[in-house]
Amino acid sequence: MRIGQGYDIHRLEPGNKGVYLGGVLIECPWHIVAHSDGDVLIHALCDALLGAAGLGDIGEHFPDTDAVNAGRDSKEFLAYIYRLIKQQGYVIINTDITLLTQVPRLSPYKSAIKEKLAEILNIDSTQINIKATTMEGLDAIGQKQGIACQAIVLINKE
Ligand code: MG
DSSP states (O other), X not given: OEEEEEEEEEEEEEOSSOEEETTEEEOSSXXXXXXXXXXXXXXXXXXXXXXXXXXXXXXXXXXXXXXGGTTOOHHHHHHHHHHHHHHTTEEEEEEEEEEEOSSSXXXXXXXXXXXXXXXXXXXXXXXXXXXXXXXXXXXXXXXTSEEEEEEEEEEEEO
């Protein structure tokens, strides 16, 4: 068995585009500033999967200097990385994801996010756990200037 962890952070700004988290659009008066769609949850999960398989990081596979990745749907990154680890003979045991953010509230969207990720990763939604914590108003995330995510994943050879 192998373990991997991932972390990502993006800037948050007031706006009306909403925020993509775990491939689900959360309608709220905020948007994420990023080269891709800025889905921090998926980016952290991608890095955790790549880390577990010893395959580098998301920036090596999808450089933010590449115009092809501009505004790109992060679900495509996750689907690609899932195929990579599958090619190496790995299956996903479970993943545990923690979102660090003051806004938006994640609780109404947790099950939709789990379903979306389970579909992409070809696992059961019970193998995915999603947690969220505020920063109690502390630091840039607490001041609603950013949103971050940590993910950990366990994989095994089939
Ligand atoms: Mg990112």
